Amino acid sequence: MDDQSYETDVLIVGSGGGGMTAALVAHKAGLKTIIIEKTPYYGGSTARSGGGIWVPNNYLMREAGVDDSLEQARTYMQATIGNRTPQICQDAYLQNAGPMLEWLRDHTDLKCRYMPGYPDYYPEKPGGKAQGRAVEPELFNGKLLGADLTQLNPPFIEVPGGMAFTAREYQQLGMVMRTWQGKLAATRIGMRLVWHRLTCQKTLMMGQALIARLRLSLKKRDIPLWLNTPLKELIVENGRIVGAKVERDGKPCTIYAYRGVILAAGDFAHNLDMRLKYQRHPITTDWTTASHGNTGDAILAGMRIGAAVDLMEEAWWGPTTKPPGKPPFFHVGERGYPGLIMVNQKGQRFTNESASYVEVVQVMYQKHTDDNRHIPCYFIFDQRYRNNYIFGRLFPRQPIPREFLQNGYIKKADSLEKLAGQLGMNPSVLVDTVNRFNGFARSGKDLDYGRGDSAYDNYYGDQTVKPNPNLAPLQQAPFYAVEVVPGDLGTKGGLVTDEFARVLRQDGGVIEGLYCVGNNSASVMGTTYPGPGCTIGSSMVFGYIAARHIAGINSKSP
Numbered sequence: 001m002d003d004q005s006y007e008t009d010v011l012i013v014g015s016g017g018g019g020m021t022a023a024l025v026a027h028k029a030g031l032k033t034i035i036i037e038k039t040p041y042y043g044g045s046t047a048r049s050g051g052g053i054w055v056p057n058n059y060l061m062r063e064a065g066v067d068d069s070l071e072q073a074r075t076y077m078q079a080t081i082g083n084r085t086p087q088i089c090q091d092a093y094l095q096n097a098g099p100m101l102e103w104l105r106d107h108t109d110l111k112c113r114y115m116p117g118y119p120d121y122y123p124e125k126p127g128g129k130a131q132g133r134a135v136e137p138e139l140f141n142g143k144l145l146g147a148d149l150t151q152l153n154p155p156f157i158e159v160p161g162g163m164a165f166t167a168r169e170y171q172q173l174g175m176v177m178r179t180w181q182g183k184l185a186a187t188r189i190g191m192r193l194v195w196h197r198l199t200c201q202k203t204l205m206m207g208q209a210l211i212a213r214l215r216l217s218l219k220k221r222d223i224p225l226w227l228n229t230p231l232k233e234l235i236v237e238n239g240r241i242v243g244a245k246v247e248r249d250g251k252p253c254t255i256y257a258y259r260g261v262i263l264a265a266g267d268f269a270h271n272l273d274m275r276l277k278y279q280r281h282p283i284t285t286d287w288t289t290a291s292h293g294n295t296g297d298a299i300l301a302g303m304r305i306g307a308a309v310d311l312m313e314e315a316w317w318g319p320t321t322k323p324p325g326k327p328p329f330f331h332v333g334e335r336g337y338p339g340l341i342m343v344n345q346k347g348q349r350f351t352n353e354s355a356s357y358v359e360v361v362q363v364m365y366q367k368h369t370d371d372n373r374h375i376p377c378y379f380i381f382d383q384r385y386r387n388n389y390i391f392g393r394l395f396p397r398q399p400i401p402r403e404f405l406q407n408g409y410i411k412k413a414d415s416l417e418k419l420a421g422q423l424g425m426n427p428s429v430l431v432d433t434v435n436r437f438n439g440f441a442r443s444g445k446d447l448d449y450g451r452g453d454s455a456y457d458n459y460y461g462d463q464t465v466k467p468n469p470n471l472a473p474l475q476q477a478p479f480y481a482v483e484v485v486p487g488d489l490g491t492k493g494g495l496v497t498d499e500f501a502r503v504l505r506q507d508g509g510v511i512e513g514l515y516c517v518g519n520n521s522a523s524v525m526g527t528t529y530p531g532p533g534c535t536i537g538s539s540m541v542f543g544y545i546a547a548r549h550i551a552g553i554n555s556k557s558p
Contacts, residue, residue: 004248004251005254005255006255007256007257008034008255008256009026009031009033009258010022010033010034010259010261010262010550011036011243011260012026012033012035012036013036013231013261013264013298013520014035014037014038014263014265015035015036015043015225015264016211016266016291016539017044017053017518017539018046018264018517018518018539018542020218020543021539021544022264022546022547023035024104024108024217024223025103025544025551026547026550026551027223028107031547031551034224034226035223036225036255037225037226037229037293038228038230039153040151041151041152041153042151042153042227043152043207043208043215044153044265044266045207045266045267045290046207046536047152047153047207047211048289048290049207049210049535050167050206050207050332050533051137051533052115052134052135052136052167052206052537053134053135053136053210053540054097054533054534054538055100055133055134056097056133057070057094057097057098057133058098058101058114058135059105060101060113060114060135061114064116068129072127073127074127075127076120076122076125076126076129077094077530078127079126080122080528080530081524082526085522085523085524085526086498088499089498089524092524093538093541096544097541100541100544101135104540108213109213109217109220110214112136112137113135113136113138115166115168116132117130117131119132119454119455119456119459119531120132120530120531121456121531122456122530123454123456124454129531130455132531132532134167134532135533136166136206136210136533137205137209139203139209140204140212141201141202142203142204142212143201143202145212148215148219151227152215153211153291156328156330157327157329157393159205162193162197162202163189164192164196164203164205165185165189165192165205166205167532169185171460173185173186174337174460175463175464176390177389178462207536226248228250229247229248229253230246231244231245232244233245233301234261234304234305234514235254235256239511240512240513241257241261241512242257242258242513243255243257244261244301259513261514262501262515262516262546263301263302263503263516263520264516264517264520264543265297266290266291266293266294266298266490266519267290267294267299267315267490267493267494267520268294268295268296268491269285269288269294270288270290270292270293270294271294272285275491278313279312279313279315279491280365283486286322287320287322287486288490289327289328289487289489290488290489290519291490294490294491298516299494299495299520302494302495302511302514303495305514306506307495307505307511308496308506309494309522311494311522311523312493312494314491314492314523314527315488315489315490316489317358317360317361317362317486317487318332318357318360319331319364319379319485320485320486321379321482321483321485322487328487329392329393330487331357331379332357333390334389334390334391334392334460335353335460336459337385337388337389337461337470338385338461338462338465338470338472339381339382339384339385339388339472340380340381341353341379341380342360342377342378342379342380343377343380343430343433344367344372344373344377345372345376345378345423345425346372346373347423347425347426347429347433349433349436349448349449350364350367350374351363351364352446352450352457354451354460355454355456355457357529358529359528361487364486365486375486376484376485377483377484378423378482378483378484379482380419380480380481381474381479382474382475382476382477382478383476383478383479384472384475384476385480388462409482410480410482411482412479413478414479416430417431419479422481436448437471437474438473441468444466444467445468446468446470451468451470451471452469457470490519491519492522492523492527493522494516494521495516496521497517497521498510500515501516501521501545501549502514502515502549503515503516515546517539518539518542519535519539523535
């Protein structure tokens with residue numbers, strides 16, 4: 001072997017949650033493992049995420065007294081995903097998700113907490129849970145990583161002042177002007193910030209905490225993680241994948257992996273050619289919050305050796321706004337707060353604004369035509385909303401930065417008619433839309449789109465608003481509008497895999513020695529999004545399954 005060739009048992013391409021989980025499982029099984037990462041930062045899109053992990057029937061739910069079972073979860077996945085993905089793969093996910101979480105608890109530094117009351121995204125469907133099935137990582141002192149902390153992929157939005165909070169605290173913080181819970185959450189977050197500054201801690205939360213905990217576990221086990229090492233091509237011998245050609249710090253390098261290669265390199269969110277080829281239009285790479293290294297390299301490498309692909313037209317969509325010169329902002333909670341609506345370019349409502357973010361963007365695409373444009377569409381809200389709720393980077397009552405008004409990110413007018421004029425709409429249409437919605441708000445029943453009928457809608461609602469926590473009239477001038485585009489957390493299509501995460505050929509046969517997980521693969525979740533943390537959950541679960549299969553350890557049989 002020359003200096004530019006290496007041997008290992010398992011090569012993992014990508015350093016997100018799925019890749020790191022696979023590495024830890026493989027190492028525990030006695031397999032020599034190397035992780036390579038294309039960018040100068042580890043963590044991928046997982047590090048940029050909210051950090052939730054959707055794990056049906058998990059031990060934290062049981063400890064919290066929340067009833068669940070594999071049968072209920074299977075019913076729910078059938079009700080949401082249906083037959084869009086193979087049942088055997090859905091069953092593999094369900095039967096290994098709980099054991100995966102327990103394995104990480106017992107063998108790594110990953111410690112999680114239950115996310116109480118964060119519902120499945122369709123809790124009223126058969127098997128759905130209004131209490132939720134998601135967990136999140138405990139907050140973490142990033143200084144425990146030492147110098148490696150500087151190589152952690154930054155979040156897509158820097159939280160003001162270095163604050164750190166759990167998902168539950170974020171939900172409560174949204175009500176800081178409305179409830180004592182919100183004020184207590186703000187106080188708790190503020191006291192935590194003061195304490196951590198006094199003790200010189202660097203507190204990480206959400207996806208940052210998840211990846212940091214896994215990275216610490218890798219360090220303790222001396223599992224190599226090579227940054228600045230992009231995949232160039234897979235090595236095939238006698239029909240089997242035996243390694244990969246890569247580039248390490250700008251120099252060609254060959255890594256032979258005789259037990260298996262696991263592709264965990266993310267999606268193609270930042271590959272414009274692929275997005276234009278496979279996805280619905282209009283589309284761009286400017287609206288995604290996915291990791292910048294996600295350009296589909298590993299998907300293309302798989303396709304070059306005959307791997308099948310699926311779900312290439314889909315993404316983990318979400319209504320997004322794009323301030324000029326700043327990163328896109330993916331809107332979750334704001335759509336649940338009462339007093340905000342979404343309208344198309346004619347000034348008409350077209351969906352339940354508080355629904356699952358994937359569903360809202362899918363409706364945008366479904367209804368978008370040359371004669372009735374829904375991309376972009378607009379958030380419309382009034383001063384009462386601004387006084388009471390967080391919007392993007394703006395806290396309640398915080399003055400709107402002058403640049404946001406000057407560059408047109410936020411449009412402001414003293415009347416709905418004037419606002420419509422700024423948006424190029426027929427003023428009477430927008431006024432009629434708002435008047436109709438205001439009537440629904442007063443009665444508490446959205447007769448057009450059922451907003452507020454679901455427990456998921458209510459999670460980000462204002463419980464002090466009666467009779468519907470998601471509905472309040474827009475009537476206090478000035479009025480505001482913000483352009484909304486179909487953003488995403490990453491694309492959803494990729495290499496087709498079986499229940500063991502093995503990559504399949506176009507004829508359905510297995511490509512021996514090649515595995516694929518996360519957004520590198522065609523998602524087991526199909527075209528939908530059953531609950532918070534499904535993208536990270538499926539990546540980590542199938543990373544766990546892939547490593548155990550390579551090691552010859554029987555996973556839970558689907």
